[in-house]
Amino acid sequence: MIIADQISKHFNDIQAVKNISFEVKQGETMVLLGTSGCGKTTTLKMLNRLIDATSGNITIDGKNIFQEQPEILRRTIGYVSQNNGLFPHFTVAQNLAVVPKLLGWKKDKILQRSGELLDQLKLPFNEFGNKYPDELSGGQKQRVSLARALIADPPVLLMDEPFGALDPVTRSGIRKEFKQLPELKSKTIVLVTHDVQEAFELGDHVCLMDKGQIVQSGTPEALIFNPENDFARSFFKDQRLLLQLKSLSLKTIWNQLSGAPNASKADITSDESLWGAMEILSEKQSQQLVVGDLGLSEQKIVTLAVIETAFNHIQNRR
Numbered sequence: 001m002i003i004a005d006q007i008s009k010h011f012n013d014i015q016a017v018k019n020i021s022f023e024v025k026q027g028e029t030m031v032l033l034g035t036s037g038c039g040k041t042t043t044l045k046m047l048n049r050l051i052d053a054t055s056g057n058i059t060i061d062g063k064n065i066f067q068e069q070p071e072i073l074r075r076t077i078g079y080v081s082q083n084n085g086l087f088p089h090f091t092v093a094q095n096l097a098v099v100p101k102l103l104g105w106k107k108d109k110i111l112q113r114s115g116e117l118l119d120q121l122k123l124p125f126n127e128f129g130n131k132y133p134d135e136l137s138g139g140q141k142q143r144v145s146l147a148r149a150l151i152a153d154p155p156v157l158l159m160d161e162p163f164g165a166l167d168p169v170t171r172s173g174i175r176k177e178f179k180q181l182p183e184l185k186s187k188t189i190v191l192v193t194h195d196v197q198e199a200f201e202l203g204d205h206v207c208l209m210d211k212g213q214i215v216q217s218g219t220p221e222a223l224i225f226n227p228e229n230d231f232a233r234s235f236f237k238d239q240r241l242l243l244q245l246k247s248l249s250l251k252t253i254w255n256q257l258s259g260a261p262n263a264s265k266a267d268i269t270s271d272e273s274l275w276g277a278m279e280i281l282s283e284k285q286s287q288q289l290v291v292g293d294l295g296l297s298e299q300k301i302v303t304l305a306v307i308e309t310a311f312n313h314i315q316n317r318r
């Protein structure tokens with residue numbers, strides 16, 4: 001768990017971050033969202049001491065980060081930057097091996113772990129291990145960068161605009177994969193973005209920032225349905241409907257879905273957003289989808305008409 005308490009950062013007379021506080025629970029993804037220059041990257045870099053806070057306290061899993069050596073601290077915190085940060089003269093395998101070598105891992109263990117991660121990220125080791133970064137596409141480089149950040153299985157992962165340099169189609173695809181990666185399920189993640197859709201798709205919790213301060217923080221659903229001030233209201237104005245559909249999961253409308261008595265295999269889980277379900281209905285050109293869930297024994301059927309009715313009902317209620 002990360003706890004930031006009243007942290008600030010001054011760069012000479014510029015106050016980049018002003019007394020902000022937040023908590024990120026284990027296994028949760030928190031997104032720092034805001035326009036350029038609002039202090040997102042500075043906030044992120046204070047968590048692994050790439051930048052030292054001017055004042056305030058930060059603890060990670062109960063340890064005060066200022067009492068640790070920055071280099072030691074960073075071994076337990078994976079970091080992915082926007083420009084991937086790969087060493088251009090190292091192959092993919094060599095890039096992945098940098099941290100394990102520092103940790104004194106044996107060659108076999110490094111190879112085994114690199115292979116496992118690259119497979120998860122759909123870059124088979126045999127095909128990609130010996131390639132250099134400039135032989136990879138932007139999306140592939142970001143995957144390698146993610147694999148490198150994850151290789152020593154750090155409990156915390158910091159990501160600074162990880163998909164920022166990618167085109168919108170690649171970006172949307174890689175976001176979907178990211179959400180489903182088993183490796184990330186238990187990680188405590190802080191992700192910086194200026195892309196509201198990305199924030200709503202990936203964040204369990206979003207901190208909306210402006211001029212070095214947190215303007216509002218909460219679940220995507222709370223931010224879009226209950227903006228607390230004019231800044232939050234106007235920030236989401238242009239995409240309100242889409243974001244509302246992205247912020248609500250099928251669980252929210254579970255009681256309005258009809259049962260699926262004879263279904264065997266679910267098409268989607270109840271964690272899927274209303275928007276996600278609409279996209280899949282359209283992609284599959286299907287009239288209905290079976291919704292299942294590990295935690296819920298019954299399966300249900302979702303259709304476009306049910307989503308529309310339930311969503312209108314929710315909008316009228318709020």
Ligand SMILES: Nc1ncnc2c1ncn2[C@@H]1O[C@H](COP(=O)(O)OP(=O)(O)OP(=O)(O)O)[C@@H](O)[C@H]1O
Nearest residue numbers: 011014016034035036037038039040041042043194
């Ligand atoms: N090393 C530095 N020296 C002086 N000022 C800095 C430094 N780093 C950041 N700043 C200033 O601090 C403020 C916050 O910068 P920061 O990079 O945290 O914003 P950001 O929200 O991440 O922006 P972007 O989305 O453009 O990366 C800006 O006014 C920036 O100019």
